[in-house]
Amino acid sequence: MDVLARANALRAAGRSVVSLAVGQPSDPAPRIVREAAARALADGAIGYTDALGRAELRQAICGHYRDHYGLDVPADRVVVTTGSSAGFNLAFLAMFDPGDKVAITVPGYPAYRNIMKALGIEVVEIDLEGAAWLTAEALERVHREEVLKGLLFASPANPTGAVIPVDELKALVEAAKQMGIRTISDEIYHRLCYTADDVTALAFDDDVTVINSFSKYYCMTGWRIGWMIAPQRLVRAIERIQQSLYISAPDLSQIAAARAFDATSELEAVRERYLANRAMFADALPKLGFAFAAPMDGAFYAYCDMTRHSNDSMAFAAKMLDEAGVAATPGRDFDPFEGNRYMRFSYAGSNDDIAEAIRRLTGWLG
Template sequence: MTSDTIRPFYALELLTKARALEAQGREICHLEIGEPGGKPAPRVLEAVKSCIEQPMGYTTAKGMLALRERLARYYKERHGVSVDPEHIMVTMGSSSGFILSFLAGFAPGARIAVTRPGYPAYLNILASLNFDVTEIAVNASNGWKLTAADIEAAYKQEPFAGLLLASPANPTGAVLERDELGAIIAVCDRLGIRFLSDEIYHGLNYAGTDTSALEISDRHIVINSFSKYYCMTGWRIGWLVMPDDLIRRAEIMAQSLFISASSVSQTAALAALDERAFYNEQREAYARSRLTLFDGLNQLGFGESKASDGAFYAYVDASPFTNDSMEFCMTMLEEAGVAATPGADFDRADGHKYVRFSYAGTPETVASALERMEQFLGRG
């Protein structure tokens, strides 16, 4: 495909519709957006309160040195790798991290590969920046995982300069094992492809441990965020780890594009990194909701509803009920008060058959949504 089409972010479109129904007095079960139902750790909130009486001006474009040093320690503790704090840049969420990565890492109009299905903002950001896109299809038969062979075949058909890949993935929850990620990075190195590792769902893994691309190579780009595992979506705070040849260029761009990330959010993020015990308890709540949701979707008759290994999504085949998941989701919202995201958000070719449900909210929301869907689908 070419990058000349920018489409709505349907998860947010559904959220807007759901909020309008709530304004009319309706009670809605929100399973449409990947937003944690829990709050940040108490010490994070205490750190923010301490900001109120302090001047909170701009930081450097790279972010507070204390936060970058703590992030470097995070990589040593969690992944056993040494990262220079000068190679870390604090960003306004992962969204600005993607923008800086594309602009700093590639020539104008370069072609970037992404998976299909995949996070819809990838295509829209690339289109907004006038990059070209190659979509590489993944499927349920191998757990929605991209392979080195897939990359090689797509590159042979039409070469690309970069590959952006998430593990755990949105919308499928697919998680790459270390050897699988290593094989992907190896083929990228051999073909001269810049690899961008989207690691924003790290910490939300129910089947093993997360592997960072930094464990395998320091020549590529890592994008991460405090939004998901750390329950800080609205705080808009994330980070990049960049190699020698890109970090200065990204810093210069950030100086003019964003100046700096929020000083208050950076203070909160610094506190969050020391609260993993608290957030691991949140993950256990997602793990319980995960089993409840997938079991319920199976009983309702959705296809391909095998429990995902990571993130907090169920990407399921809705073709037993519809061939138009957009209409299906709108009708389910109107009639049952359950908000879910149509697969067209993640796959513009085959997404009409799929629906993504998020179990990031409370267990009570998941249970209530399943009861309503049972009635809506006539299974009750």
């Protein structure tokens, strides 16, 4: 946030800044989505919905699981949320009590840690120690010491973009189940896997809680709309918490999101641009002294070791912004232990933005 605030200040002062910092698509929501929202807004009947969400959208999400994963998910397990952020809140509140130990991986999305700490949940951070993903063996070692109540992981991951191979994912989910660990799978970057097909954790354990969102692949970040697939035994508790915290997800966004699954051709064109940006980064970043800390298998991030240039990612990010006009995210956001050595670059922007950022960094770093 400090980097973004500085970038905005520079832009306001007339400086040209290329942002590789923000984890959101630069494209608008698909046309069919915006048209549905415009019609609904013109009709004016925008209000509260059932706490679990509009029936039309919940059925559309079920159709997505049939078409994309080959899974039959009943509509009564689908909860529409105010973005994935609300989904995490609802899952944590329904699944855990204050003092419970829940494991996350480092590096990882910082909001996991922040939300759980605010709720009084004890966060156990598993250092991947250079590995790209968490393994069943590593989870078992930590569980022997910590006696975990929960596990949260993401594939593709933020900030690394790493995708857990299907055999490793199956082993991890099954190991957690055998140890009585309740699992949350963050799948918000699904449909942005570049090296393998999407595989949901639900394929290996029907009791997993899955969080997903329309923000990333579907380009609906500001619409604040997401979903979760919850175990049947948790749905009523989640519904009651949703009623108290949010009432429901925004009605207008729900109406629009129901059409997102019909916009595949438009969205795949955006995905192709990410692939082109990814290729540019794969070629340029190592030449510029940024070594990949994990394979760019999915999402739209490159997480790099930058110790060739600095051991202080915060200071380096500020210097890069001021002198080169390129904004990126310091690793300290994602790893409180070793994040000073890393930088996250987002390639969710336009092809021209990525090319210009590379040109500026090449000139700046020589």
